[in-house]
Amino acid sequence: MKRTLTLTLMITTLLAALPASAKKPPIGDVAPDFTLRSDGKYNLRLSEQKGYIVVIGFWASWCRSCPVQLKALDGLGEKYRDKGVKVWGVTLDQEFDAARHYVEKHDLRFTTLHDSSVQVSERYNFDDLPTTLVVDRDGKLRLMSEGFNPGDEAKLDQFLQTLVNE
Amino acid sequence: MKPVIRWFNDSLPRLALGAALLLTLAAPVQAEDDILGLEDTSDLEYIEIDEIMAEDENAPRPAIPEKEKAQAAAEASPEEEEFVDLDAILYGAEGAESGTADAATAAPKDRKTMQQDMQSLKEKVLQVNRDLFVLEEDLLYPSSTQVNVFVSFDALPYFQLDGVTLKINDRPISNHLYTERELKAMNRGAVQRLFTGNLPTGEHELVAIVTGIGPEGRDYKRAVSIEFEKTSGTKYIELKIEGDNLRQQPTFRLKQWE
Numbered sequence A: 001m002k003r004t005l006t007l008t009l010m011i012t013t014l015l016a017a018l019p020a021s022a023k024k025p026p027i028g029d030v031a032p033d034f035t036l037r038s039d040g041k042y043n044l045r046l047s048e049q050k051g052y053i054v055v056i057g058f059w060a061s062w063c064r065s066c067p068v069q070l071k072a073l074d075g076l077g078e079k080y081r082d083k084g085v086k087v088w089g090v091t092l093d094q095e096f097d098a099a100r101h102y103v104e105k106h107d108l109r110f111t112t113l114h115d116s117s118v119q120v121s122e123r124y125n126f127d128d129l130p131t132t133l134v135v136d137r138d139g140k141l142r143l144m145s146e147g148f149n150p151g152d153e154a155k156l157d158q159f160l161q162t163l164v165n166e
Numbered sequence B: 001m002k003p004v005i006r007w008f009n010d011s012l013p014r015l016a017l018g019a020a021l022l023l024t025l026a027a028p029v030q031a032e033d034d035i036l037g038l039e040d041t042s043d044l045e046y047i048e049i050d051e052i053m054a055e056d057e058n059a060p061r062p063a064i065p066e067k068e069k070a071q072a073a074a075e076a077s078p079e080e081e082e083f084v085d086l087d088a089i090l091y092g093a094e095g096a097e098s099g100t101a102d103a104a105t106a107a108p109k110d111r112k113t114m115q116q117d118m119q120s121l122k123e124k125v126l127q128v129n130r131d132l133f134v135l136e137e138d139l140l141y142p143s144s145t146q147v148n149v150f151v152s153f154d155a156l157p158y159f160q161l162d163g164v165t166l167k168i169n170d171r172p173i174s175n176h177l178y179t180e181r182e183l184k185a186m187n188r189g190a191v192q193r194l195f196t197g198n199l200p201t202g203e204h205e206l207v208a209i210v211t212g213i214g215p216e217g218r219d220y221k222r223a224v225s226i227e228f229e230k231t232s233g234t235k236y237i238e239l240k241i242e243g244d245n246l247r248q249q250p251t252f253r254l255k256q257w258e
Helices: A002-023 A066-079 A096-105 A119-124 A152-165 B002-036 B041-058 B066-075 B078-140 B180-187
Strands: A035-038 A053-059 A085-091 A111-114 A131-135 A141-146 B146-153 B160-168 B171-177 B192-198 B202-213 B219-230 B235-244 B249-257
Touching: A035 B171, A053 A066, A053 A119, A053 A152, A066 A085, A066 A152, A085 A096, A085 A152, A096 A111, A119 A131, A131 A152, A141 A152, B146 B160, B146 B180, B160 B180, B160 B192, B171 B192, B202 B235, B202 B249, B219 B235, B219 B249
Parallel strands: A053 A085, A085 A111, B146 B235
Antiparallel strands: A035 A111, A053 A131, A131 A141, B146 B192, B160 B171, B160 B202, B202 B219, B235 B249
């Protein structure tokens, strides 16, 4: 009786976990498309960036662990600027002005986009901030990493180097 | 005389043995010559070659295995090698040359045919895709309930379109942000189909909220609405964004097409 109950519980847990994991876009598939307002003159659409490697960092001004990621992305953006790599910082702040203010204060040079309705982050179904995505030249999702530790910058650098050389 | 006779008697068997040996050695040569009935060996050789030559011309050639042929060719004198080379040229090499020539002409032909096949296949795929699209539209949006909203845009120096939000009966149905590429296309006269959906017959209200950057770089937001009656046919509505050059202001208008 006890064994049957355990088995049932395990199956239920697995079934409950399946849809959540199935929602995340698979690595290697075409990255879900989106169009967002940017701090530049025009809105930006991901599917129009084919031919470029796009590094997307999701962040918010209230997120405590985001500064490490933002600093790393800023450095990598400058390093790979002439190698066909674009860095986008997608802010989940409700007010775009708050994010703009943060970017100016911290001298961040990458393009900032505003996911005001959180529709993009829902589409990618990540749970943590910051989250970093890498989309290759063909528009395929190559990396999705939730959280950002100090050592992750070197890993991301190495990953970008590999993508640039492809 | 007696010692001479004794020596003769003693040596007689030896002499007899020597004579017998001599006779034995001479006997085969004489016997061979007797059998053939020939006296000159040079004549023998000459006759034999002629006969062999005559026989060879008349007799059918025996099939020589390839291995032996190759061996013979390898061991052949320079004169014979020339003949072997001629054969190779006449049969082997010429055949090979013609084969390569055929292959050279066949390869581009094959490539051309393959390209034509690929092209026709692509066209067929496009046609199937088109048919499927029409079929899908017919199924998802039957003409009796279909509503389409289009956006057209005049290039204006004092207005940059940012986005359009559509609402039907206070319900959001579409929210579109324009990119640089889309704006360039629309500035060249493209008409964008922004929404296709279903509505029951009867009275409805469509609201379009347009955002952008207006004169002097200021944020611009305007809403226009239209009340329309959905009949049994497909409904087409156009959002026209034009410019009022006198006032230097953009104008927005919703227009029904029958």
